[in-house]
Amino acid sequence: MDVWYVSYGSNLCEDRFMCYINGDRPLGSDQRETGCHDKTPPKASRKAAIPYPLYFAKEQSKWGIGGVAFIGHDQNVYETTIGRMFLITDEQFSEVVSQENNKRKLRINFSSVIARGYQQITDGWYGRIIYLGDKEGYPMFTFTSNAPMDKYLYNKPSSAYLSTIANGLLELGLGHSEIIDYFYGKRGIKGHFSREKLFNYTFG
Secondary structure (H helix, E strand, O other): OEEEEEEOOHHHOHHHHHHHHHOOOOOOOOOOOOOOOOOOOOOOEEEEEEOOOEEEEOOEEOOEEOEEEEEOOOOOOOOOEEEEEEEEEHHHHHHHHHHHOOOOOOOOOHHHHHHHOEEEOOOOOOOEEEEEEEEOOEEEEEEEOOOOHHHOOEOOEOHHHHHHHHHHHHHOOOOHHHHHHHHHOOEOOOOOOOHHHHHHHHHO
């Protein structure tokens, strides 16, 4: 079965996402990804709008000191998150989720996720699978933290991580100023930067 994986963090950048497929180390990360058994590239890619708010949390990751991207549990049409959909197999999606959670192999009951709208499959950072509806005949899924966003202390992301997200947004057709506008009010970024400093932090 093919599914849409809807990304919103560093996987907005196609080269970074393909590291999860092929088993490479992304630029700016200190960890080489395991890769998927099936290394077939995505059959399609689309821009997406995710009706959940974006925020940055956690203290340190493979991207260095700083938070990483999550989305909240409650839909909010006023805080839509920009996403990128990749059409991949359900097996590839499961293996991407496994890598995101540093688990060897996770099994996802996609029918249960669709029926309920979400399902917690692991206690890892991205253990909550969310069903986002169907597009062009294929179900759309993403993942986020098991804990709701108000349980976190927000934390600004590392420059390398934010730059990778920005590269993905550039690939989707956003301009530099649009990207700064998008980032500026996000939880974890808001209050830490002037627009000029955020631009330099993101684009060097």
